[in-house]
Amino acid sequence: xxxxxxxxxxxxxxxxxxxxxxxxxxxxxxxxxxxxxxxxxxxxxxxxxxxxxxxxxxxxxxxxxxxxxxxxxxxxxxxxxxxxxxxxxxxxxxxxxxxxxxxxxxxxxxxxxxxxxxxxxxxxxxxxxx
Numbered sequence: 001x002x003x004x005x006x007x008x009x010x011x012x013x014x015x016x017x018x019x020x021x022x023x024x025x026x027x028x029x030x031x032x033x034x035x036x037x038x039x040x041x042x043x044x045x046x047x048x049x050x051x052x053x054x055x056x057x058x059x060x061x062x063x064x065x066x067x068x069x070x071x072x073x074x075x076x077x078x079x080x081x082x083x084x085x086x087x088x089x090x091x092x093x094x095x096x097x098x099x100x101x102x103x104x105x106x107x108x109x110x111x112x113x114x115x116x117x118x119x120x121x122x123x124x125x126x127x128x129x130x
Contacts, residue, residue, distance in 0.1 A: 032074040037067055042096075047071070049111050051086065051099040058091035069098060075117045082110045 033044045035054050042054040052071065061067075065088050073080045086098040 034072050036070040036072065044071075045095055049100075049115060051089070051097065053095055053097045055094055056096055058094065058096055061088050061091055061096050063088050063090060066101070067098075069100075071114075073114050073118065075114070075121055080110070080114050080117070082114065084111075 033047060035042045035044050035052060037054075040056075040060075042056045045053040045055050047053070052069065067086055067088070068083060069086045070081060070083045073082075085101040087101060088096060089099050090097045
């Protein structure tokens with residue numbers, strides 16, 4: 001590899017083209033949910049079928065550690081609970097990002113069901129005031 005080519009890999013891309021989104025799943029921020037890890041409950045900053053970002057003291061978490069996360073969603077008059085294993089992928093400024101380990105079977109269906117319920121509930125609430 002030429003030295004010039006090596007240096008070029010560090011240069012910023014100055015194009016005006018829109019950046020390609022790297023997420024597999026879109027994030028949701030306005031749902032009523034919390035995450036329970038161990039004996040502590042954390043507010044959820046955002047979540048998706050693939051992971052979540054919680055607000056909390058990042059000193060309690062280590063990047064690449066695996067943990068069990070109980071997600072609790074308030075949809076209408078019901079609380080839906082889904083327990084999932086997750087891996088800590090980053091932490092900074094009071095936010096901890098976790099990637100859910102691959103979901104299969106029942107948890108995957110439950111998470112998709114909760115997502116559909118959240119979207120439906122959001123639509124119903126928005127159309128009541130239109």
